[in-house]
Amino acid sequence: MGDAFQIKSFKSIHTCGKDHKISKISSRWLANKYLPFFRDDHTWTANALKGAVFRDHEVDVTLDQCYKAKRMAFKMIHDAEEKQYERLWDYAVAIRKWNVGSTVKIQTTNNVFERMYVCLDACKRGFLAGCRPLIGIDGCHLKGTTGGQLLVAVGKDRNDNIFPIAYAIVEIENKSS
Known part of the structure; x- marks a missing residue:
């Protein structure tokens, strides 16, 4: 088998501490x-x-x-x-190109974004073809550096599921937005 040993006690004589200061971190x-x-x-x-x-x-x-x-x-x-x-205008063009009949409106003042409205044609037609004639509107606050609110128009289909119709990003929920 071989020789074996057991440590009964240990005294540390190492007294220097770790230096937590490193000047290379920027x-x-x-x-x-x-x-x-x-x-x-x-x-x-x-x-x-x-x-x-x-x-x-x-x-x-x-x-x-x-x-x-x-x-x-x-x-x-x-x-x-x-x-x-800056890419919002490209997004609007892409929606109009690939989902013909969709509505996209972007409002700016002095090249500063204020609000945007999007209603996809497929959502419009789906609502008209298979949903109850009732529209619900709800909103939530956007938590980012710019803030604002997300407003959504929804309907209910025949299975009581929520069906999105349109959405808008606005600065604040009021009559004009």
């Missing part, structure tokens, strides 16, 4: 690494970021780095959203 890296967290929760704080970095990487970053990373992340998110608004 605010840009933090912003890119934690961008999904900022995108999901716009109230995510710099202190929460500092804690997440320490928990994930065992690195202690400064609050200044965290604040700078947060500003960078929100700038990336906001710029990406603005680029998507």
